[in-house]
Amino acid sequence: MATSTLASLTDARTSRSTGRTGLTTPSIAPSQSLRDSPAAIHLPCFVVPYDQNHRFYGRMDVLSKIWNALNPRSPSNYGSGGGGLRTFALSGAGGIGKTQVATQFVYEYRSEFDAIFWVHAGEIDKLRRSFGRIATALGLVVADTAEAQDEVLTRDLVLSWLAQPSISNKGRDDGQTVQVSWLLVFDNADIPQLLDDFWPRTAIGSVLITSRDPFHELSDPARSGTSHLAPFDTSETADFILKITYRENDEEDRKFVRAVAKIIGGVPLAAAQIAGSIVRRDMTFAEFVQEYNDPRSHKDLFRQPVGNKRELGYEHTILSVWGIEKLKVSGDLLDLLSFLDPDGIPEHIFQDIKVSTDMGNFIDSQRTYENARAELLQSSLVSRHRTAKMLVTHRLMQDTVRAWMSDERYSTVCVTTLQVLSGAWPYEKEFGFIKNETSRWRLCNELYKHVLCIRSLTARLSPPLKISRAHIQPPRLVLEAAW
Amino acid sequence: MLRSDYTATLSLIEMAEKLCEPLKNDKEGLSRESDELKEEFEALLRNVYFHRGALAHHINKPQMALDNCTEFKRLLQEKLGSREDQSLGVAWNELGVAHLQNKDSKKSCECFRISIAILERLPGITPNAKSMPLINLGFGLWIAGQLDEAAAVFERTLALREIAYGIDDTQSFA
Secondary structure (H helix, E strand, O other), rough: OOOEEEEHHHHHHHHHOOOOOOOOOOOOOOOOOOOOHHHHOOEEEEEEEEOOOOOOOOOHHHHHHHHHHOOOOHHHHHHOOOOOEEEEEOOOOOOOOHHHHHHHHHOHHHHHHHEEEEEOOOOHHHHHHHHHHHHHHOOOOOOOOOOHHOOHHHHHHHHHHHHOOEEEOOOOOOOOOEEOOEEEEEEEEOHHHHHHHHHOOOOEEEEEEOOOOOOOOOOOOOOEEEOOOOOOOOOHHHHHHHHHHHOOOHHHHHHHHHHHHHHHOOOHHHHHHHHHHHHOOOOOOOHHHHHHOOOOHHHHHHOOOOOOOOHHHHOHHHHHHOOOOOOOOOOHHHHOOOOOOOOOHHHHHOOOOOOOOOOOOOOOOOHHHHHHHEEEEHOOOEEOHHHHHHHHOHHHHHHHHHHHHOOOHHHHHHHHHHHHHHHHHOOOOOOOOOOOOOOHHHHHHHHHHHHHHHHHHHHHHHOOOOOOOOOOOHHHHHHHHHH | OOOHHHHHHHHHHHHHHHHHHHHHHHHHHHHHOOOHHHHHHHHHHHHHHHHHHHHHHHHHHHHHHHHHHHHHHHHHEEEEEHOHHHHHHHHHHHHHHOOOOOOOOOHHHHHHHHHHHHHHOOOOOHHHHHHHHHHHHHHHHHOOOOOOHHHHHHHHHHHHHHHHHHHOOOOOOO
């Protein structure tokens, strides 16, 4: 049996790239189940719940990498025979732009695939519903029938079709069977196990996965591509902000846009949210920077919903997008990290922690720390330099975490962080009279920037009314750092 | 302070003082917990004044230097009573520098001499330990116009430091 792509054999392609968006509705409602009638498959099929974002910015290199990995006509992924499953895993923190990149990819390369399916993979119910929509859109079941409501059936039908994505082209004289190219997007697949029952194991096609987890189990480096989305750099963020606020030609705002970009720290979702807030309130960038310098403004700012769900794919705030509220074992560690210099937090400060604190479930062992770290890494809320044993996080994420703390919690975490640093600080042998022991200086230098970072955050700090032994380390550390 | 980042130094000292603030209102509570702990906190609070006084010397704030060095010495004397230790010698030396900054060379020289005397009386202290107040005394005398006495003090101090560190050493002030 000879196969070729649908593109060269059907007239159906002439109807694609018309700009039609959203769930594809079959043009002819079949009167019966079409499982045994492959000719009735509705192609091209484009099941994507988001509109194209016409203000999409940058990421050209990533889009190119995805295309190289998922190109249905490229035999390079699986040897000379071609075929098989091509996968690409796109990871990164919430709000970094994974869904946006995936959305841009499906629109930019829409004409390269006969079928594109978008699956919400964050929850099992959403997975089931997404497969149900695909089954209906392909014409495997009839909308609003009992079969269409059967989530096991629709899943199996879709997986079967993906395994043999061909249609009989009965209109051709030679009766040739046509091979169909398809792309399946599993968006927000943060829990890989959820995909087990929905994974097209024996299929021939392309799969794009977005996930916070940079170690996605489904990404096989030998057979697929991966990319961890980094935040925009300051220049990219500045350009992005000017673009989405339509202020490219505003000379006054251009002067301050880099200051705004530094606050946002390269997280596109945050840029979109903050830019929306600036525009809604008709603020200049200079006015925004001045307001942001007061931490009391942060909570209201981060509480505002992200706009235009159809374009951005989110309906939540920055806090919920990052998934901070869902952390199970790493909340305390994240709170501590939010008081330290985000550009390089040495992990040794978390070893053998001896602190007395009101923080519940605090890190009390190396194992507890490693479990917490693993959860943060999986959520891409922090990244890790394995060689230097350093954690790196985002400033805006830190601002968000702190903004959500009660005043009491804020003081507790602040003082506890000082205790943690104190445990690692190389004190002079005789406290108070500095003998300039130069052997200490390297470590002092490493920790000093973190003490300064905490110092910059003490406006909300309320010292305890009554002090005890638990409170002696923080002022001692600060005083030594002062020298 | 050693980084010459004096704005950061001052803000850290103020932060330390803020963290020690409850001590002023809860001394009895601390005593109930432990006399040793109370003393540790009091040492912290004293060092807030010591550090701020030393900072003031570096940034030429005469009144700030005098206020903080005076308070540091007072708190230390209050703790020690009739006893003496090395820290008391340091306290008098710093107070002498503060007076020198306030253009009172007579008082500064008195402070340096007290500092030297305390350090000479302490058992087990090397002669070099008093070299700091000696150097400062030399400057005090110089400023006061007592040049011959100043030169004698400098020569005496130089000899002490050469015994401790060798001739023309490059390490002792590193």
